[in-house]
Amino acid sequence: MIRVMVVDDNAIVRMGLCEALALKPDLEAAGTAASSAEAIEVFRTERPDVVTMDYQLPDGNxxxxxxxxxxxxxDARILILSAFSAEEDIWNAVQAGAKGYLTKAAGEVEEIVDAIHEVASGGNFFPAEIMLKLERRKNQRELTPREMEALRLLVRGKTNKEIAHELGISIDSVKQHITNLRVKLDAADRTQAAVEAIRRGIIQF
Structure with missing residues (x-):
């Protein structure tokens, strides 16, 4: 019997997943949680074989x-079920140690069940479209912490002068950060860099 803990801030989603698990002879619900803090406490008590984890939670992610x-x-085995499918979201999940990633829009019940079985057996479950995004992300250059700070302000529409003031650096330094961002994000200008950062999920609103 595979014991599955369901973490989601939506009560209907939690109920639906638990009902789906009950229909499978080798799966059973092993607790539910609606927040990050609750998930940690329930895991300590239930020690499930697999966790289905929502990406967005009321007290964090x-x-x-x-x-x-x-x-x-x-040894925890975690399967992310998310409404988000940007490259950065998937990459962050894998870096955190998730064994699988499914989008809620694409994840049919049977696919979720298949993913649970695969993760429970010690494998990984990443559909083809998720793997494609992971491969693209692997080939991208990492942004430095300072570049990330500049990017957040850039996405908010700040000028070079405003970015320099908020970060306490010179305008020449800001211009260099913007140039680096354009190169790393393969963007023609600052506007495209901002758009690309949002599309990839590097910056979220």
């Missing part, structure tokens, strides 16, 4: 929650 669970329980 499923990636940080997964990381906290895995720090305490390195």
């Amino acid at each position: 499923g990636i940080d929650c997964s990381r906290q669970i895995l720090e305490e329980f390195p």
Whole structure:
């Protein structure tokens, strides 16, 4: 019997997944949680075989929650079920230690069940479209912390002068950060860099 803990802030989603699990002879619900803090407490009590983890939670996100669970329980097997499918979201999930990633829009019940079985057996479950995004992300250059700060302000529509003031750096330094961002994001100008950052999920609103 595979014991599955369901983490989602939507009560209907939690109920629906638990009902789907009940229809499978080798699966059973092992607790539910609606927040990150609750998920950690329920995991400690139930010690499930697999966790289906929502990406967005009211007190944080499923990636940080997964990381906290895995720090305490390195053998935990976590499957992300998310409404988000940007490259950065998927990459962050894998970096945190998730064994699978499904989007809620594409994830049919049977696919979720297949993913649970695969993750429970020690494997990974990443559909083809998710793997494609992971491969693209692997080939991208990492942004430095300072570049990320400049990018957040750029996306908010700040000018070079305003970015320089907020970061406490010179305008020449800001211009260099913007140039680096354009190169790393393969963008023709600052506007396209902002658009690309949002599309990839590097910056979220």
